[in-house]
Amino acid sequence: MTAQVITVTSGKGGVGKTTAVANLATALAMDGKRVVCIDGDIGLRNLDVVMGLENRIVYDIVDVIEGRCKLKQAMIRDKHYPEMYLIPAAQTRDKNAVSPSDMVRICKDLRPDSDFIIIDSPAGIERGFRNAIAAADRVLVVTNPEVSAVRDADRVVGILEAEEKGNPLLILNRLNPAMVKNNEMLSAEDVLDLLGIQLVGIVPEDENVIIGSNRGAPVVNDAKSRAGQAFRNIAKRLQGQEVPFMDFAQQGGLWGAIQRLTGRK
Amino acid sequence: MVGHISSGIIPGNGVTDQLMEPTTSIVQIKGIRDGLLATFSEAPWEDQQSALLSQIDDRPTFFQGARLAIDIGTQALKVNDLVDLRDRLSERNVSLWAVVSESPLTEQTSQLLGLATRISKPRPEEQRHFIDTISNDTALFIAKTIRSGARIEYPGHILIVGDVNPGAEVVAEGNVIVWGRVRGMIHAGSKGDRSAFICALDLSANQLRIADEVSAALKPHKDPRPEIASINSEGRLQAEVWHAG
Numbered sequence A: 001m002t003a004q005v006i007t008v009t010s011g012k013g014g015v016g017k018t019t020a021v022a023n024l025a026t027a028l029a030m031d032g033k034r035v036v037c038i039d040g041d042i043g044l045r046n047l048d049v050v051m052g053l054e055n056r057i058v059y060d061i062v063d064v065i066e067g068r069c070k071l072k073q074a075m076i077r078d079k080h081y082p083e084m085y086l087i088p089a090a091q092t093r094d095k096n097a098v099s100p101s102d103m104v105r106i107c108k109d110l111r112p113d114s115d116f117i118i119i120d121s122p123a124g125i126e127r128g129f130r131n132a133i134a135a136a137d138r139v140l141v142v143t144n145p146e147v148s149a150v151r152d153a154d155r156v157v158g159i160l161e162a163e164e165k166g167n168p169l170l171i172l173n174r175l176n177p178a179m180v181k182n183n184e185m186l187s188a189e190d191v192l193d194l195l196g197i198q199l200v201g202i203v204p205e206d207e208n209v210i211i212g213s214n215r216g217a218p219v220v221n222d223a224k225s226r227a228g229q230a231f232r233n234i235a236k237r238l239q240g241q242e243v244p245f246m247d248f249a250q251q252g253g254l255w256g257a258i259q260r261l262t263g264r265k
Numbered sequence B: 001m002v003g004h005i006s007s008g009i010i011p012g013n014g015v016t017d018q019l020m021e022p023t024t025s026i027v028q029i030k031g032i033r034d035g036l037l038a039t040f041s042e043a044p045w046e047d048q049q050s051a052l053l054s055q056i057d058d059r060p061t062f063f064q065g066a067r068l069a070i071d072i073g074t075q076a077l078k079v080n081d082l083v084d085l086r087d088r089l090s091e092r093n094v095s096l097w098a099v100v101s102e103s104p105l106t107e108q109t110s111q112l113l114g115l116a117t118r119i120s121k122p123r124p125e126e127q128r129h130f131i132d133t134i135s136n137d138t139a140l141f142i143a144k145t146i147r148s149g150a151r152i153e154y155p156g157h158i159l160i161v162g163d164v165n166p167g168a169e170v171v172a173e174g175n176v177i178v179w180g181r182v183r184g185m186i187h188a189g190s191k192g193d194r195s196a197f198i199c200a201l202d203l204s205a206n207q208l209r210i211a212d213e214v215s216a217a218l219k220p221h222k223d224p225r226p227e228i229a230s231i232n233s234e235g236r237l238q239a240e241v242w243h244a245g
């Protein structure tokens, strides 16, 4: 068995890519999977902080590419899950230190000994984005229920389609059911209707996400958190299991939108 | 302003020619207003690509950070060819921004990748030749949703089976027909044809244009019906529900 490479991307910054990578990786590790996370946001690394591994960094991905260390030496083992690793980004270099073929090569070396390789990507659709998607078997597009975030997600989906990167999956993050109800926020069905790609999960707005990130303990560890539950469900779906979508007191339209999508494919 | 950078780097010039590798004369690079333009002569794509990359590798400082347009003549390139070239260029810190081509397929591929297909100084004779071969009744058929950031341009009609999303632009010299929802910008009769029309299953466009007439944003309908937009007898752009017959 060889690993599945999953890239998490968005176009717009600050929508929850890094949060999603840390949480999905942790949830997969909780399910006993061997996981390697790669921080593809060269120059603005923060996946290590969110995963609570900042103090352990000795080597980073650019050290691997430029031959200053072996791949294994740049893999930081997680504190709680011994089968989960992080390959950190370089903080003091820019994205041009990495090329798409470097990413393909690194993933190729990692594939035989892992189940999932999860790559975090920078904002934008430039070089760093292309590095991040170069090796992807599957792309997760994260967006928020906000017009500008959805517009950027649409752009990213268009590029992924043009580059024949398969069918991306959508994570709708930071949905606030109360705001949707009062018509103050785009609803899940509005977003799905526009993007027309398959939904893999909706993550509600949840302050525990921020608390977890600040502590370096992703929210999936918190059994009571709704956002944590949503990420655990997404991780199950990535493993091919059928998990019903959580009910966020949506108007019935969401189920219609999901069904329309399934019918379309 | 078109100016050759220095005759020294342009192969095929006088004495230096004999000393050059034969492959290097496949590509000519010159400066144009928007950056650099690489023009290929007839050769297999593989050879053209390696000729270009080896020219860049020979003079890395000259090409550092350059914006490059390529003119690939009549070749039909696949998505992977263009993506691959763009990545190899980007590894050399050269950004590919435009692809000029006489192949409609290559043009469409480039447009979907968000690359420009017109540059300020195209080769005038051949550009005209391309347009002449497209009669007013030729249509470009696209069966996919046109997403934000994509601009589709065609010198005939455009027929889309899919949506036109906000942030996308569709520009035709003829008519535009969309079997889907329009929420982006559509321009029909872009070269001034006031008899051009736009029709769609749902016209909630953020802007429509026909010739030089511009409509304001159309409100999304609760219960959309097929509509057709055209310039009416008072000379204004208006959309009305489609009635068969």
Ligand SMILES: Nc1ncnc2c1ncn2[C@@H]1O[C@H](COP(=O)(O)OP(=O)(O)O)[C@@H](O)[C@H]1O
Binding pocket: A010, A012, A013, A014, A015, A016, A017, A018, A019, A020, A173, A174, A175, A203, A204, A205, A206, A207, A209, A210, A213, A227
């Ligand atoms: N579901 C959520 N609820 C509340 N806050 C969230 C949620 N998802 C992300 N955040 C917060 O949003 C901010 C941006 O998230 P981050 O993952 O860093 O985005 P990106 O990597 O896309 O730039 C962070 O402060 C994060 O804690």
Ligand SMILES: [Mg+2]
Binding pocket: A017, A018, A019, A041, A046, A120, A121
């Ligand atoms: Mg991030």
